[in-house]
Amino acid sequence: MAPISIRLDRVSKRFDHTVKGEVYAVREVSLSVAEGELLTLLGPSGCGKSTTLRMIAGFEEPDEGMISIDGRDVTHVLPNQRGIGFMFQNYALFPHLSVFENVAYGLRVQGKPAAEIARAVGEVLELVGLANYERQQPHQLSGGEQQRVALARAVVFQPKVLLFDEPLSNLDAKLRVEMREEIRSLQKRVGITTVYVTHDQEEAMAISDRIAVMERGEVVQDGTAQDLYYRPASEFVARFIGRTNIVPARVLSPTEVEVEGVRIAFSSGLAAGQAVRLVVRPEMIDLHPAAAGSSGVAEITHHTFLGEKTDYQAKLGALSLQATASDHYRKPVLDIGQPVAVRFHAQGIHVLK
Amino acid sequence: MASRGFASEGRRVLRDPVLLGVIVVLWLLLALFVLYPLTVLLVRAFSDEGRLTLEPLLGSLGDAGHRAAFFNSLILAATVGVLGTLLGFLFALTATRTGLGRRWLTLLDAAALLPLVSPPFTTSIAIIFSFGPRGFISHHLLGFDNVSAYGFVSTALAETLTYFPFAYLTLRPIIAAIDPNLEEMAFSLGGSRWRIFRTVTVPLAIPGFANAFLLLFAASLADFATPLILAGNSFPVLPTQAYLQITGMFDFKGGAVLSLMLLVPAAVVYLLQRYWVGRRTYVTVTGKVGQRSRTRAIAPWASAALVVATVMVAVSILYFYALLVFASAVVAFGANNSFTWHHYAVIFTEGVPAIRDTLIIALIGMPLGGLYGVLVGYLIARRRFPGRQAMEIVSMINYALPGTIVGIAYLIAFNDPPIALTGGAMIIVACYVFRYSPTGIRATVALLSQIDRSLEEASSSLGAGSGETFRRVTLPLIAPAFFAGLGVVFIRSMTAISATIFLVSLSWTLITVRILENMTEMALGPAAAFSVFVIVVVFAVVSVLSAILARLRTATAGAAARSLLGG
Numbered sequence: 001m002a003p004i005s006i007r008l009d010r011v012s013k014r015f016d017h018t019v020k021g022e023v024y025a026v027r028e029v030s031l032s033v034a035e036g037e038l039l040t041l042l043g044p045s046g047c048g049k050s051t052t053l054r055m056i057a058g059f060e061e062p063d064e065g066m067i068s069i070d071g072r073d074v075t076h077v078l079p080n081q082r083g084i085g086f087m088f089q090n091y092a093l094f095p096h097l098s099v100f101e102n103v104a105y106g107l108r109v110q111g112k113p114a115a116e117i118a119r120a121v122g123e124v125l126e127l128v129g130l131a132n133y134e135r136q137q138p139h140q141l142s143g144g145e146q147q148r149v150a151l152a153r154a155v156v157f158q159p160k161v162l163l164f165d166e167p168l169s170n171l172d173a174k175l176r177v178e179m180r181e182e183i184r185s186l187q188k189r190v191g192i193t194t195v196y197v198t199h200d201q202e203e204a205m206a207i208s209d210r211i212a213v214m215e216r217g218e219v220v221q222d223g224t225a226q227d228l229y230y231r232p233a234s235e236f237v238a239r240f241i242g243r244t245n246i247v248p249a250r251v252l253s254p255t256e257v258e259v260e261g262v263r264i265a266f267s268s269g270l271a272a273g274q275a276v277r278l279v280v281r282p283e284m285i286d287l288h289p290a291a292a293g294s295s296g297v298a299e300i301t302h303h304t305f306l307g308e309k310t311d312y313q314a315k316l317g318a319l320s321l322q323a324t325a326s327d328h329y330r331k332p333v334l335d336i337g338q339p340v341a342v343r344f345h346a347q348g349i350h351v352l353k
Numbered sequence: 354m355a356s357r358g359f360a361s362e363g364r365r366v367l368r369d370p371v372l373l374g375v376i377v378v379l380w381l382l383l384a385l386f387v388l389y390p391l392t393v394l395l396v397r398a399f400s401d402e403g404r405l406t407l408e409p410l411l412g413s414l415g416d417a418g419h420r421a422a423f424f425n426s427l428i429l430a431a432t433v434g435v436l437g438t439l440l441g442f443l444f445a446l447t448a449t450r451t452g453l454g455r456r457w458l459t460l461l462d463a464a465a466l467l468p469l470v471s472p473p474f475t476t477s478i479a480i481i482f483s484f485g486p487r488g489f490i491s492h493h494l495l496g497f498d499n500v501s502a503y504g505f506v507s508t509a510l511a512e513t514l515t516y517f518p519f520a521y522l523t524l525r526p527i528i529a530a531i532d533p534n535l536e537e538m539a540f541s542l543g544g545s546r547w548r549i550f551r552t553v554t555v556p557l558a559i560p561g562f563a564n565a566f567l568l569l570f571a572a573s574l575a576d577f578a579t580p581l582i583l584a585g586n587s588f589p590v591l592p593t594q595a596y597l598q599i600t601g602m603f604d605f606k607g608g609a610v611l612s613l614m615l616l617v618p619a620a621v622v623y624l625l626q627r628y629w630v631g632r633r634t635y636v637t638v639t640g641k642v643g644q645r646s647r648t649r650a651i652a653p654w655a656s657a658a659l660v661v662a663t664v665m666v667a668v669s670i671l672y673f674y675a676l677l678v679f680a681s682a683v684v685a686f687g688a689n690n691s692f693t694w695h696h697y698a699v700i701f702t703e704g705v706p707a708i709r710d711t712l713i714i715a716l717i718g719m720p721l722g723g724l725y726g727v728l729v730g731y732l733i734a735r736r737r738f739p740g741r742q743a744m745e746i747v748s749m750i751n752y753a754l755p756g757t758i759v760g761i762a763y764l765i766a767f768n769d770p771p772i773a774l775t776g777g778a779m780i781i782v783a784c785y786v787f788r789y790s791p792t793g794i795r796a797t798v799a800l801l802s803q804i805d806r807s808l809e810e811a812s813s814s815l816g817a818g819s820g821e822t823f824r825r826v827t828l829p830l831i832a833p834a835f836f837a838g839l840g841v842v843f844i845r846s847m848t849a850i851s852a853t854i855f856l857v858s859l860s861w862t863l864i865t866v867r868i869l870e871n872m873t874e875m876a877l878g879p880a881a882a883f884s885v886f887v888i889v890v891v892f893a894v895v896s897v898l899s900a901i902l903a904r905l906r907t908a909t910a911g912a913a914a915r916s917l918l919g920g
């Protein structure tokens with residue numbers, strides 16, 4: 001494991017709210033990011049992602065806790081002395097400076113000689129694919145180009161750490177995918193420690209080494225995309241990452257559970273008689289035509305054919321289940337009202353604590 | 354808890370030496386040039402031989418002359434407030450609702466804006482030339498002899514014509530923003546035009562009326578120059594009484610007490626305007642302007658009447674200025690109307706010291722005022738530090754107070770050790786900077802509210818400290834406010850008198866003070882020539898600044914340019 005680059009230790013930040021008084025925007029968050037790693041902070045709007053990131057950058061000061069970068073305590077260090085590159089949602093390009101001067105800004109501040117600045121700026125603009133844009137003004141650029149200039153500006157002075165606050169949210173869907181791949185490949189090439197904020201789970205899964213999910217100011221789970229998808233720590237995480245069924249079940253024995261009359265061979269190791277909730281992803285449910293009336297038979301209430309897959313909703317007793325099938329090139333799509341037998345794939349199922 | 358925020362804000366500032374230094378220096382300056390003189394004035398008014406007492410104030414209230422001055426001031430201010438608001442409304446309606454051509458609008462604007470850039474006695478001189486004993490209108494056109502141009506009526510008239518542009522500038526955007534479609538809609542629902550005007554247009558403009566009235570009330574209350582020339586002995590008002598008390602009788606305490614009587618209504622009006630009405634003047638911008646038919650909500654005959662009335666007023670104002678130019682170039686207005694350059698020769702020989710002093714003071718005050726304005730504006734809009742709100746309030750005090758009070762306070766505070774500054778140019782510069790930079794402060798705050806904070810954060814993440822960020826990013830972006838603020842300081846340095854008349858000396862004098870001296874010596878020719886000179890210089894500087902603002906091309910430069918005149 002690479003050495004730790006960024007460490008947050010029980011960091012909290014409160015703000016004054018006009019109605020609610022003082023509220024926690026971030027509460028006792030502890031995180032660590034290894035050198036060269038890309039960690040994403042993921043969560044719904046208002047959960048404290050930006051505030052956490054801004055504390056790492058030094059734009060906000062924590063009320064409690066400690067932040068260190070490369071072993072140095074920076075909790076109370078001003079942003080300009082932290083050596084971080086920051087990408088803003090609105091790009092924050094200096095409107096009165098050309099592309100060249102925007103990118104050169106950090107180097108000028110450091111008092112680098114003109115020749116070195118010209119070389120470094122040229123190289124980094126090349127890197128982001130804007131070789132001949134030096135003389136343009138920011139308002140003459142498209143959103144994607146502005147984005148690249150902001151990226152170039154943030155990396156040109158070789159910061160120890162890169163921070164991104166929803167950098168792609170102003171771009172259209174196609175460009176968003178393109179840019180996130182570019183950011184990821186650049187980050188890997190330069191090998192720079194990165195914290196990336198987004199509320200888009202697909203973006204988070206595509207770009208990250210590791211994801212920290214936040215809810216109401218706290219980090220509720222921290223792991224790889226697969227950890228979060230297959231082993232969510234809470235209903236919140238399960239629902240936030242991908243689509244899911246949360247299914248109430250009864251433990252029949254340590255190796256068997258029962259859902260609405262359907263028995264599933266599943267070794268939970270739990271004592272018989274306990275009530276539990278299972279996380280079952282739609283692709284872990286198979287539906288087959290069956291005779292009506294028998295126990296464990298559901299009824300299709302909804303279907304959406306999407307080409308590569310079909311999304312179903314089926315009513316099993318009191319439960320409404322979401323299921324997905326991706327093999328309709330070889331069997332017919334099920335009709336609404338059709339009775340179906342439900343089969344759960346036990347390998348994928350996860351018990352909520 | 355507030356104390357926690359206070360402590361962490363404080364800690365943060367302490368770690369930023371540039372920021373800390375700037376805040377400390379600004380507070381020292383504000384303490385010295387705003388708080389200290391005001392405190393000395395209050396102490397002087399409330400003390401008698403070292404003990405605090407209300408006696409001087411009560412004595413003053415017992416004095417029938419002072420009471421009369423107090424009520425005269427209020428009556429005059431209320432009259433000017435009402436008349437000026439009506440006149441401003443007339444201009445605003447005509448400009449926005451009658452479909453007047455561009456040329457005519459330019460004429461209206463010229464007539465409305467001239468008084469704002471003129472030295473203080475311009476309208477008074479023109480009124481004397483028109484309605485005095487040998488006045489163009491009273492004597493030559495109407496044939497009266499020995500009419501008096503002095504008293505309440507002429508003072509109210511002169512002040513109304515001088516200050517109504519405030520009402521025009523306040524009301525015009527509000528009326529323009531009342532969506533004509535709203536009036537249209539009411540019209541299509543069958544309301545009569547008069548009814549719509551009464552029930553839709555006027556109510557929507559009511560906060561604007563209140564705002565305009567209070568602005569005019571404050572301006573008239575503080576006006577010193579017009580009553581000094583026109584009010585005469587029969588109609589004493591507070592600023593002139595305070596002035597006479599000090600310059601005529603060397604009674605500093607009496608002057609202090611009188612200015613205190615002026616302070617109370619001025620403070621009330623200022624607070625009302627800023628915190629009550631000012632906040633209510635919303636403008637409803639619908640954004641969808643499209644095809645607006647401007648005139649339908651106003652009947653054609655009414656529209657014609659509006660235009661005629663407005664153009665008449667505008668023409669009379671322009672006539673006043675024409676008279677001024679004429680008077681500056683004839684031997685003796687009314688008695689000998691043959692052309693001469695003599696008055697200009699006088700001002701460019703005997704008048705040179707005043708011109709030189711005024712220009713030196715204005716040119717020193719200009720950059721200082723511009724910089725002070727953007728620094729304070731930046732700090733209060735962008736930085737969190739203990740005492741930020743206090744700084745915002747204190748920085749507005751000298752601007753909100755009538756000039757007479759500020760002048761007397763400076764005179765009393767800086768006349769004797771420990772801080773003896775009167776007699777020098779420094780004190781006059783300081784007076785202008787702290788009195789007229791609030792326009793720059795407000796323009797800066799307004800501009801910064803449109804510039805995202807992330808620009809400054811980006812700069813600091815790229816390694817720039819607070820001073821460097823200010824210089825490289827913030828300052829270029831708020832340049833329009835800088836130029837607007839500096840322009841206002843220059844214009845007022847050329848035209849103001851009410852505060853600085855107390856601060857001039859044998860070695861440093863001002864054009865405006867020379868105009869006053871000329872007027873009291875009945876040397877009206879040189880007074881007119883001086884006034885024309887000031888108007889030409891101010892006009893030239895405003896043109897240059899407007900050109901600079903136009904070249905800055907930012908979206909906000911237009912607003913900044915407007916505050917040049919409104920300030």
Ligand SMILES: Nc1ncnc2c1ncn2[C@@H]1O[C@H](COP(=O)(O)OP(=O)(O)OP(=O)(O)O)[C@@H](O)[C@H]1O
Pocket residue numbers: 015016017024025043044045046047048049050051052199
């Ligand atoms: N400067 C501030 N003053 C007061 N409250 C604030 C401030 N900044 C953030 N907050 C509050 O703190 C909470 C967290 O805000 P934050 O911006 O970190 O959320 P976020 O997760 O980035 O949300 P989004 O996805 O919408 O950007 C919110 O409730 C917000 O209202």
Ligand SMILES: [Mg+2]
Pocket residue numbers: 049050051165166
């Ligand atoms: Mg955010």
